[in-house]
Amino acid sequence: MARERCVFFHSRQPVLALSVSFLIWCGGVLDGSSAVAVVSLSASLSESIQQGRELYETGQYAQAAVVWQQAAKAYQASGDSLNQAMALSNLALAYQQQGNLSPANQAIATSLQLLNSTSRTNSQYAQVLAQALNNQGNLQFAQGQTEQALNTWQKATAAYTKAADTVGITRSLINQAQAQQALGLFRRAVTTLNQANQTLQQQPNSVIKVAGLRSLGNALRVVGNLSQSQQILQQSLKLAQKLGSPQEIAATLASLGNTVRSQQNPQAALAYYQKAASVSPTASTQLQAQLNQLNLLLETGDLGAAQALLPQIQSQLASVPTSQTKVYARITLAQNLIRLQQAQSKLQTSVPSWLEIGNLLASAVQEAKYLQDPRATSYALGNLGGLYEQTQQWTSAQDLTQQALVLAQGINALDIAYRWQWQLGRLLQAQGDTQKAIAAYDEAVQTLQTLRYDLVAINPDVQFSFQEEVEPVYRELVSLLLQSNDTAQPSQQNLQKARQTIELLQLAELNNFFRAACLDANRQIDQVVDEQDRTAAVIYPIILRDRLEVIIKLPQQPLQHHSINISQAEFEATLEQLQQQLIEPDTFTEVQALSQKVYEWLIRPQLSTLNASSIQTLVFVLDGALRNIPMAALYDAQRQQYLIEQYSIALAPGLQLINPQPLQRQRLQALTAGLSQPRYGFGGLNYVEREIEQITSEVSSRVLLNQEFTSQALQNQVNSLSFPVVHLATHGQFSSNIEQTFILAWDKPINVNELNDLLRTRSRNRSSAIELLVLSACETAAGDKRAALGIAGLAVRAGARSTLASLWSVDDQSTALLMSQFYAELASNQTNKAHALRQAQLSLLKNPNYAHPMHWSAYVLVGNWL
Numbered sequence: 001m002a003r004e005r006c007v008f009f010h011s012r013q014p015v016l017a018l019s020v021s022f023l024i025w026c027g028g029v030l031d032g033s034s035a036v037a038v039v040s041l042s043a044s045l046s047e048s049i050q051q052g053r054e055l056y057e058t059g060q061y062a063q064a065a066v067v068w069q070q071a072a073k074a075y076q077a078s079g080d081s082l083n084q085a086m087a088l089s090n091l092a093l094a095y096q097q098q099g100n101l102s103p104a105n106q107a108i109a110t111s112l113q114l115l116n117s118t119s120r121t122n123s124q125y126a127q128v129l130a131q132a133l134n135n136q137g138n139l140q141f142a143q144g145q146t147e148q149a150l151n152t153w154q155k156a157t158a159a160y161t162k163a164a165d166t167v168g169i170t171r172s173l174i175n176q177a178q179a180q181q182a183l184g185l186f187r188r189a190v191t192t193l194n195q196a197n198q199t200l201q202q203q204p205n206s207v208i209k210v211a212g213l214r215s216l217g218n219a220l221r222v223v224g225n226l227s228q229s230q231q232i233l234q235q236s237l238k239l240a241q242k243l244g245s246p247q248e249i250a251a252t253l254a255s256l257g258n259t260v261r262s263q264q265n266p267q268a269a270l271a272y273y274q275k276a277a278s279v280s281p282t283a284s285t286q287l288q289a290q291l292n293q294l295n296l297l298l299e300t301g302d303l304g305a306a307q308a309l310l311p312q313i314q315s316q317l318a319s320v321p322t323s324q325t326k327v328y329a330r331i332t333l334a335q336n337l338i339r340l341q342q343a344q345s346k347l348q349t350s351v352p353s354w355l356e357i358g359n360l361l362a363s364a365v366q367e368a369k370y371l372q373d374p375r376a377t378s379y380a381l382g383n384l385g386g387l388y389e390q391t392q393q394w395t396s397a398q399d400l401t402q403q404a405l406v407l408a409q410g411i412n413a414l415d416i417a418y419r420w421q422w423q424l425g426r427l428l429q430a431q432g433d434t435q436k437a438i439a440a441y442d443e444a445v446q447t448l449q450t451l452r453y454d455l456v457a458i459n460p461d462v463q464f465s466f467q468e469e470v471e472p473v474y475r476e477l478v479s480l481l482l483q484s485n486d487t488a489q490p491s492q493q494n495l496q497k498a499r500q501t502i503e504l505l506q507l508a509e510l511n512n513f514f515r516a517a518c519l520d521a522n523r524q525i526d527q528v529v530d531e532q533d534r535t536a537a538v539i540y541p542i543i544l545r546d547r548l549e550v551i552i553k554l555p556q557q558p559l560q561h562h563s564i565n566i567s568q569a570e571f572e573a574t575l576e577q578l579q580q581q582l583i584e585p586d587t588f589t590e591v592q593a594l595s596q597k598v599y600e601w602l603i604r605p606q607l608s609t610l611n612a613s614s615i616q617t618l619v620f621v622l623d624g625a626l627r628n629i630p631m632a633a634l635y636d637a638q639r640q641q642y643l644i645e646q647y648s649i650a651l652a653p654g655l656q657l658i659n660p661q662p663l664q665r666q667r668l669q670a671l672t673a674g675l676s677q678p679r680y681g682f683g684g685l686n687y688v689e690r691e692i693e694q695i696t697s698e699v700s701s702r703v704l705l706n707q708e709f710t711s712q713a714l715q716n717q718v719n720s721l722s723f724p725v726v727h728l729a730t731h732g733q734f735s736s737n738i739e740q741t742f743i744l745a746w747d748k749p750i751n752v753n754e755l756n757d758l759l760r761t762r763s764r765n766r767s768s769a770i771e772l773l774v775l776s777a778c779e780t781a782a783g784d785k786r787a788a789l790g791i792a793g794l795a796v797r798a799g800a801r802s803t804l805a806s807l808w809s810v811d812d813q814s815t816a817l818l819m820s821q822f823y824a825e826l827a828s829n830q831t832n833k834a835h836a837l838r839q840a841q842l843s844l845l846k847n848p849n850y851a852h853p854m855h856w857s858a859y860v861l862v863g864n865w866l
Contacts, residue, residue: 045071049087056094059324062372065094082128085114089132096139097324099374099411108136130159130168137175143412150179170199170212174219181223193219197232210240210248214255221259226739229259250280254289264737266300284325287316291332298339303347306340310352322367327376330364331383338390354391361387375416378407382420389427398427418447422473434480441477445501448473448508466509474505479544484563495551495559502542502623503655506792510653513738513793523657525619529555532660533832533866535616538652541602543568543624552606554613562605574598575625576785582633583808583854591853592635599634599643617648617834617865621655627788628780630807632841633857642853644841648834650865653792660801660864663724663771668827670695671717673704674729674776675744682731682744685777687812691729694820698827699725710747715758724771726759726800727819732778734790734805740781741790752790756797772833773800776819779809795862802833802863814855818844834865 048071055064068091075084088111095104111132118125133156140149153175160168173196180189196216203209213236220229233256240248257272273296276289290313297306313333320326337360340351352360361384368376385400405420407413425440448470478501481494490498529536534555542549545568552560578594581587603610610618620631631651632644643649672695676688692703702721704713709730718726732743741752750758759770773795780787788807795803804822806815821843825836837859844856 045074045083048074049090052090052094056090056097058321059097059326059373060322060371061094061097061324065091065098068094081114081118082122082124085111085118085132086128088114089128089135092135092139096142098372099413101139101143101411104139108132108139112136126159126163127165127168130156130163130165130172133159134168134172134175137172137179141175141179146179146183150176150183153179166199166203167208167212170196170203171215173199174215177219177223189223190225193223193225205239205243207240207243207245207248210236210243210245210252213239214248214252217252217259218255221255221262224738226259226263230256230263233259246279246281247285250276250282250285250289253279254285254292257289257292261296263739266296270296283316283319284323284329287313287320287329288325290316291329291336294336295332298336298343303340303343306336307347307349307351322370324368324371324373324376327364327368327371327373327380330360330367331380334360334364334383334387338387341390354387358384358387374407374411375413378404378411378413378420379416381407382416382423385420386423389423389430392430394427394431398424398431401427414447414451418444418451418473419469421447422476425476429476429480434483438477438480441473441480444473445477445504449504470508471505474501474508475542475544477501478542478549479546482542482544482549482561482563490561492558495561498542498549499540499551499559499655502540506623506654509789510793510796513736513789523660525621525652525655525657526553528657528660528866529553529619533617535614536619536865537610537613537615537617538619538621539602539606540621541623541626543571543626548601550602550605552609554609554615557613560606560609564601564605566601571601572625575629579628582630582857585852585854588852591633592637595633595635595642595853596637598629599636603634603636603643615647617650617832618643619650619652619865621652622788625785627792628785628807630853630857630860632860633853642845642857644838644845644857648832648838648865650834650861650863651792653796653862657801657864659769660866662832662866663826668699668725669721669723670699670701670725670727670823671704671714671721671723672696672701672727672729673709673714673745675706675709675731675746677706679731679744679746680749685729685731685812687816688729688777691776691812691816691819694816695727695823698820698823701727707746709745711745711750711754711758712747714745714750718759718770725774726770726772727774727776729776729819730778732775733781734778734787734794735781735784736786736789737781737784738790738793741794743775743778752794752797755794756799759798759800770798770800771802773798773803774819775803775805776815777809777812778806780807791860791862800863802861802865804833804837804859804861806858807860808854808858810858811850811855814844814850817847817850818856818859832866834861837861 048067052064052067052071055061055067068087072084072087072091075081075087088107092104092107092111095101095107115125115129115132133152137149137152137156140146140152153172157169157172157176160172173192177189177192177196180192193216200209200212200216203212213232217229217233217236220232233252237249237252237256240252253272253276257269257276260272261269270293273289273293277286277293280286280289290309294306294309294313297303297309317326317329317333320329334357337352337357340347341354341357344351361380364380365377365384368380381400382404385397385404388397388400401420401423405417405424408417408420421440421444425437425444428437428440478498481498481501482490484490525538529538536555538553540551540553542551546565548564548566548571550562550564554560574594574597578591578598581590581594618631622631632642632649634643635641636643636646639646672692674685674688674692676685678684689705692701692705695701696703702717702723704717717723728743730744733740735741738752742749743755744750759773780790791803791805791807795805818840822836822840825831825839826833831839841856841859844850850856
């Protein structure tokens with residue numbers, strides 16, 4: 001668990017508000033009020049408020065709480081209810097940071113009660129009310145009361161507006177956007193962030209504006225708008241440089257490092273981190289930048305440079321005062337030292353021992369307890385338990401993990417509680433207690449489901465490490481559920497639960513990809529097989545670390561299952577070789593040899609069962625690297641046939657489909673758009689015009705070609721008429737990076753979210769969804785092992801019942817022939833979509849010029865096959 005605190009400190013924190021008498025910018029987030037007239041204070045109380053602020057800034061929340069509590073009592077004694085309300089609002093923040101939510105709620109409630117009874121003519125009233133509402137929203141958000149938090153932050157925005165506090169308005173708008181993200185309202189969140197940006201752009205140049213832009217850039221990164229995040233952060237950096245503020249320059253450089261790291265540009269991120277560390281005037285910011293740098297060096301395998309950085313980090317760590325920042329820095333350093341320890345055999349020099357790493361974590365535990373910070377204490381204890389797990393000291397590891405879990409659950413810190421549930425499951429499994437291990441894993445998965453968008457779409461740490469910090473929880477639970485021995489196979493209950501668990505993982509993966517809730521499906525695929533198409537079977541392969549598990553659903557029968565003893569590494573290596581050979585000409589022998597292996601693993605063990613059930617269509621719910629392989633090309637060496645010669649084939653993104661129903665042929669019409677001319681660095685597609693001509697000869701069509709094919713024209717046509725089929729013959733790319741998943745129109749590339757908005761306007765305005773979306777001439781991004789995720793994601797996101805797309809760029813002459821045959825079959829009114837695609841693929845397979853699978857197997861039908 002090496003990444004949770006290495007990239008962003010204080011993750012998932014809304015923009016907080018402190019006393020009207022000062023400003024705090026904490027970890028790149030605005031943490032104070034605007035520069036308005038300060039509420040009148042006595043000199044001694046003013047010093048107390050300042051002391052509380054300094055303690056708060058250094059993470060000494062318990063001490064800050066004591067100071068602000070005393071100030072509140074003093075104001076109460078003097079009858080100054082406005083300043084008492086202000087002190088109580090600050091006190092609520094300090095309590096919250098300690099995880100003491102009950103006294104925090106009481107403090108903010110009392111603050112608001114005092115404000116209700118205070119004269120509203122006071123010039124500072126609106127300012128104090130705004131900060132109290134902002135802090136109340138923060139508390140509500142921390143307790144999972146997201147809708148209430150959004151409502152409260154909207155009230156805070158109104159109060160800041162009345163106080164003419166543009167900084168406060170910006171802060172509360174950013175908080176509103178975070179709540180909207182957590183509720184899955186991502187389009188609204190982007191609109192809100194754009195409003196915040198407009199407010200910021202109107203402000204005069206100042207350090208406050210620098211930090212506000214940085215907060216906005218960080219928020220845009222979390223939403224997934226990486227290019228806009230980088231643009232805003234660059235603006236923040238230029239302004240900080242113009243103002244000559246080294247601290248703001250360093251903080252913004254670190255944020256830029258985080259954004260370009262999200263863009264899969266580690267070298268640029270490393271440069272930003274290095275520069276941030278070199279220009280920062282404070283030890284804590286230098287330390288955080290160096291820790292980010294260390295983590296990135298380990299991630300990219302530059303172990304020597306990582307080891308060389310250690311003395312600097314250890315020196316900086318010693319100079320930072322005891323604080324929450326120091327606690328998390330110790331933990332992050334320990335996590336990275338564990339990675340170094342695991343890679344010690346690759347190094348020529350020694351690294352810190354397990355004992356030294358343990359001492360580092362033990363110090364973090366003690367400091368967290370001293371600060372009375374239960375979240376930090378839980379995090380330190382859990383990581384210490386993880387260290388004992390590494391050294392196989394099971395009893396001590398389990399005890400520490402349980403302590404950490406109790407603390408995390410006590411403060412409702414679900415984003416770390418799931419880690420300790422997962423860790424507990426591993427420990428129980430290592431000690432041979434399988435049933436308790438399954439129970440612990442199940443709790444971890446349930447916690448992840450409770451977090452849903454909050455974890456997957458908001459927490460920037462998890463965006464960096466989904467495959468390391470989330471995915472294994474699901475897969476390891478499935479591995480336990482499907483364990484079998486010589487006397488017993490997995491039960492039907494375990495088979496069902498294993499499928500459901502992987503389904504939850506795939507949905508979480510899509511949510512992580514889009515930063516949004518993706519699924520509108522409303523029909524279980526098992527019901528479709530049992531009730532609508534009893535000639536179809538669903539094949540559900542699951543890739544585990546030490547084996548391949550395959551679950552099969554046959555019509556009106558219990559689940560079938562088989563297991564193949566092959567490591568994930570060997571299995572994926574075979575798939576990668578097959579993927580490479582499929583796109584090369586003159587590789588018949590190599591393709592057949594490799595695809596035969598996959599056929600033997602997936603199909604052969606169930607072949608007699610499939611035959612006995614008279615199955616005609618295979619629907620695959622593919623996992624991981626299997627998404628990159630066309631199932632049509634699997635080869636049966638005994639019959640000397642490809643799988644497409646035996647069955648119609650479709651893919652499903654999960655166990656649910658969007659209201660599947662047969663295509664209504666009597667009103668079959670297509671909206672067809674294409675580019676034959678070169679645009680934006682992409683070459684011309686010479687056969688697009690012929691492809692469109694052949695489609696229009698088979699079905700009634702409205703055509704947008706070249707200059708007519710703009711994003712606006714496409715949207716106008718989608719909105720104006722209920723075309724069951726939308727066919728886009730243009731360049732496009734699928735990727736595991738949302739910003740690199742797009743189709744090309746004449747006026748611009750349309751990214752996947754824009755395409756989603758464009759196509760879904762019809763489903764919002766009309767009762768009829770798009771029956772079939774065809775993406776001709778698209779391909780998966782080269783070198784991206786998870787690129788096919790973009791196809792599944794687009795198919796789900798676009799709201800079409802079925803999507804036909806290509807895994808790689810296919811010769812456009814053969815594409816024209818395949819599409820012509822496909823539409824001829826569809827128009828015949830005698831076949832379903834999967835069978836129509838099969839016939840079209842077979843027509844190419846039988847053509848000597850196109851018999852190689854590179855020509856006919858690339859096309860996959862995703863979703864409803866009826």
